[in-house]
Amino acid sequence: MTKLVVISGCSGGGKSTLLEELSRRGYATVEEPGRRIVREEMAGQGAALPWVAPxxxxxxxxAMAFRDQRLAEAQAGWTFFDRGLIDAASALQATTGEAVLETLRDRHRYHQTVFLTPPWPEIYVNDPERRHGFEEAVCEYERLTSAYPEIGYEIVILPKVDVAARADFLLGRLPS
Structure with a gap:
């Protein structure tokens, strides 16, 4: 059984805050590829930004999610990802129509259970790395709630509670 766990869902739904809490508790975490790419692109030429060249x-x-996954496989315990390969493949498929999700059904697997943050307008904010609006974030969430089960993952929707309770909820659904 793989111990690589994806936390996905709606942009601005509290994924990064939850990852910070899990890290504080001693778990290995992996920052969202998209945020890292946006920072790198904004510091340079800016050619691969989601609002320029999706x-x-x-x-x-x-590519970054593949590298993250390979590196995390060497970890002994649970590793939690802020998004990952399926999110990126789903975005590419939505943008280009290429059937990339199906190629991941039996390869490069994460833990069977994927945790999704639901749309939460009360905490949603834009920032320099997140320029899209809440409505676009909800569309992305809806796409992901279909994409993960489509290739054999079970999704669990995280409750809209404080971060400590959210972390407890998530950890309580993973085998010891």
């Missing part, structure tokens, strides 16, 4: 951005996120 397909290039998604392809770069796929």
């Amino acid at each position: 397909a290039a951005f998604a392809r770069r996120a796929i």
Whole structure:
């Protein structure tokens, strides 16, 4: 059984805050590929930004997620990912129509259970790395709630509670 766990869902739904809490508790965590790419692109030429070249951005996120996954496989315990390969592949498929999700059904697997943050307008904020609006974030969430089960993952929707309770909820659903 793999101990690589994806936390996905709606942009601005509290994924990064939850990852910070899990890290504080001693778990290995992996920052979202998209955020890292946006920072790198904004510091340089800015060619692979999601609002400039969405397909290039998604392809770069796929490559980064593959590397993240390979590196995390060496960890002994649970490793929690803020998004990952399936999110990037889903974005590429939505952008280009390429059937990339199906290629991941039996390869490069994460833990069977994927945790999704639901749309939570009360905490949603834009920032320099997240320029899209709440409505677009909800569309992304809806796409992901279909994408994960489509290739054999079970999804668990995280409750809208404080971060400590959210972490307890998540950890309580993983085998010891």
